[in-house]
Amino acid sequence: MTALCVNNLSKSFGGLRVTANVNLNVAPGERRLIIGPNGAGKTTLFNLITGEIAPDSGSVLLFDQDITRVPSHRRAHLGMARTYQIITLFPYDTILRNVTLALLGLSRLRWDPFIDIDLQHDLIDRAREALARVGLDHIAHRPLSETAYGERRRVEIAMALAPAPKVLLLDEPFAGLSIDERRDVRDLLQKIPRDVTVVMIEHNMDVALDFAERITLLHFGEVIVEGTRSEVVADPRTREVYLGH
């Protein structure tokens, strides 16, 4: 059984082919790194996997269940979570409310128009636990707009992990972070339990290579190299794509 299986996935925007017959098999609990130069189609691949955009052809399977036609929001209920390259949070709310919203998304309570959200102690306790895991519980009530970029990245990770996903897609989690913040986020990612399968897009090889067990190299929407860390790093096509020779 694979946690995430992508079969011959293709997508074109007009005449531009951004994903071309991509195949990906990620085992349960695996840490997979997807690399490639800018414009390789990495984020588009994530958007296809999460259902934000529909593929032209191919299929996506989550734990052997075909989810190609499943609406994007339903995929979260099946255990898929993601983060964004550009941090996408709720700027007018507190950090705690941001994480509470993440938990509420999978709860039936989200439809309830009669109860007070601030009195849902179980939900709020779980949100606080999620924030404690990323070291932000001490500023839980701080408005998001008053937090630093690195803290927002950690909020985003807390939001992704809070609903206990089975497959987590991380889109450049180290983007825009300082060296210290990168180290903090790397430590956080290494603490993610093994029952969560992680697929990560990252440019920063210093931190990403430590994390990855297998690496997929995308170029012009195609998988050109896939293998273990050492195999991909040693492959001449990797150097060609990244160094041009």
Next chain:
Amino acid sequence: MITPRHGASALAILALLSLPVWVGNPYYINIASQILLFAVFALALNVLVGYGGLVSLGHAGLFAIAGYAGALALQAGHGHFAADLFAIVVTLAASAVFAVLALRSTGIGFLMITLALGQIVWGIAYRWASLTNGDNGINVTTRPAPFGISLSRADTFYYATLLIFLFAVLTMTVFVRSPFGASLRGTRDQARRMTALGYNVWLVRFLAFLFSGFWTGIAGLLFIYYNQFVSPQVAALTGSAEVLLMVISGGTATLLGPIAGAAIVVIMKNVVSAYIVRWNLVLGVIFIVIITFMPEGLVPGSVRLWRWSWQKLRARRNGVAVRPAEERVP
């Protein structure tokens, strides 16, 4: 625990309850009824504009649908309860149609579709004379008399409107604090993220539209009982624009904002217009002043200015030159 907010709310309710006593003149009591019924309308629109980020310019269409449905049912000989129920069901159905069509888009697209739908309602009210009596409108000859209390007097009608208004404020307060209210605000701020978190953004917006439509229908019914008349003018674009101005000028995504906005517009239209011929000009100037100095609206803007003044006063007392956050040099 009793907070200053609770105290202020209690005082406001007391003032509203005693209004007919200290106002006395039935003309001004009727103005107060108008403010309350338009406040309900503005609160209903605020659900979409303020909490959903969906600016509608077609709500006068729904307001008129409720009015016409109620008036036609009464004209057909049905009782008030049946007519009101019929009007609400028809308004909810119309809201569902509006929502399905308008929620194909957001932003300017949503605004344009709702505007078009509102204009269609106006066109039907104006041209389908066999049903709506065209430009002549429909008279509503009687007001209801719940529990034997006739609402034909200014004060009794005021109390009935106040009761409905207070219930509307209560439901809006509960709604805003609820998980569903939080979900709606989330779809306003980050629709893409909300989808990734498992929310059906379309359905959240659709249900919010129905909630907004329900209270718009209630306001529409109050309006026809108040005027005892409904005509195509009720569905006109100016009606939609006016209620939108109430929401924006008072402050979107607040409970007090739309109420304050409704009070400003109704007072300008009914009271100031008696003294100043070009009252529209004054209203326009008021809106420009609000938008210039309080872009967030009158209520949140006043709160900001109050806090700023308070901070300044405290700083002066303590001999510390603290400047407000807005003025601080980075």
